[in-house]
Structures are given as structure tokens and as C-alpha cells.
Amino acid sequence: MAKEFMQNAYIVNAIAPQAIASSSEQLGTAIDLQNATVGQFSDLTFVLTTDNVATVTTFVIKESSDNSTYTAITSATVTTTTGTAGTYMINVSTGGPRLRYMKVSLTASNSTSHVVGCVAIGGYPAFGVNGTTEALRATNAGLVARAVV
Numbered sequence: 001m002a003k004e005f006m007q008n009a010y011i012v013n014a015i016a017p018q019a020i021a022s023s024s025e026q027l028g029t030a031i032d033l034q035n036a037t038v039g040q041f042s043d044l045t046f047v048l049t050t051d052n053v054a055t056v057t058t059f060v061i062k063e064s065s066d067n068s069t070y071t072a073i074t075s076a077t078v079t080t081t082t083g084t085a086g087t088y089m090i091n092v093s094t095g096g097p098r099l100r101y102m103k104v105s106l107t108a109s110n111s112t113s114h115v116v117g118c119v120a121i122g123g124y125p126a127f128g129v130n131g132t133t134e135a136l137r138a139t140n141a142g143l144v145a146r147a148v149v
Helices: 002-007 131-140
Strands: 009-020 043-050 057-064 071-079 086-093 101-108 114-123 145-148
Touching: 009 101, 043 057, 043 101, 057 086, 057 114, 071 086, 101 114
Parallel strands: 086 145
Antiparallel strands: 009 114, 043 086, 043 114, 057 071, 057 101
16 A cells, blocks of 8 residues: 555655745745646645744645635644644645645744745545545644644
């Protein structure tokens, strides 16, 4: 199963690992859901890792029809815990009412510098991420917080 999953997965940097020291919004790279590769997946899971920060960071998935004006996806938000390094996850179904582009948005509550990175993982329906199953796996794996949309 693990081998099959890796053969049927799409993994891309949504936000390259970097130090951020700003309370302004940091936007990741746009992911085009109509791309021949990405469009084959039923779900995208965004996995954010952050260091032990002295600030709260809000991690949101946004979508757009034109890759210029982005709005937050309802319920696709996780807030990090102050003073806790951790891994956070948001799973988004790519079907139905989803718009063409998605990207990650991070906003820190103050200008304390910290390191973040985020990858997006797309999975086929038979082998990929399943919202209910993945939420349980996330909890069992010790993820600090998660959202399933």
C-alpha cells in the first residue's frame, strides 16, 4: 500500500521552507487544479511545519478562479499554538465547487521571526488522503491541529 500510494501521489512545495519575520500575509505558490497532473487527484492535503514560535500563526487555504484574487475556503483554517513546534494539516477536496487555483496563506500575529514550510500532497481516490481516515491518522501521528474540508 505504501508503495502504491507513493506511485500515485503528487507532492509539491506550497511554501518553500523559510524564516518569516512579519505580521503581514505570506502567500505560497499557486497550485492549478486544471493542471494535467494535479487535476487527477480527488484531494490535496497541505502539511505545514513550524518551529517553536513565540507567536500565533494562522494557516489558511485560499482559492481563486483567475490566479489573482484569492478568498479563504470556509473551514480551511488552522491556528498554530503559541510556543509549540508542530505539524499542522488541512485536507481539501478538489472536486465540486472548488475554484481552479489554490494557495496557502500564513499570517503571524506579530513580527517575531520563525521558520515555516508547507507541502501539498495530492492523492488518487483509491490510494490518497481520505478526509475522515486522514483526520484519525493525523491525530494518532501527533499532529498539533488539522482541518478537513
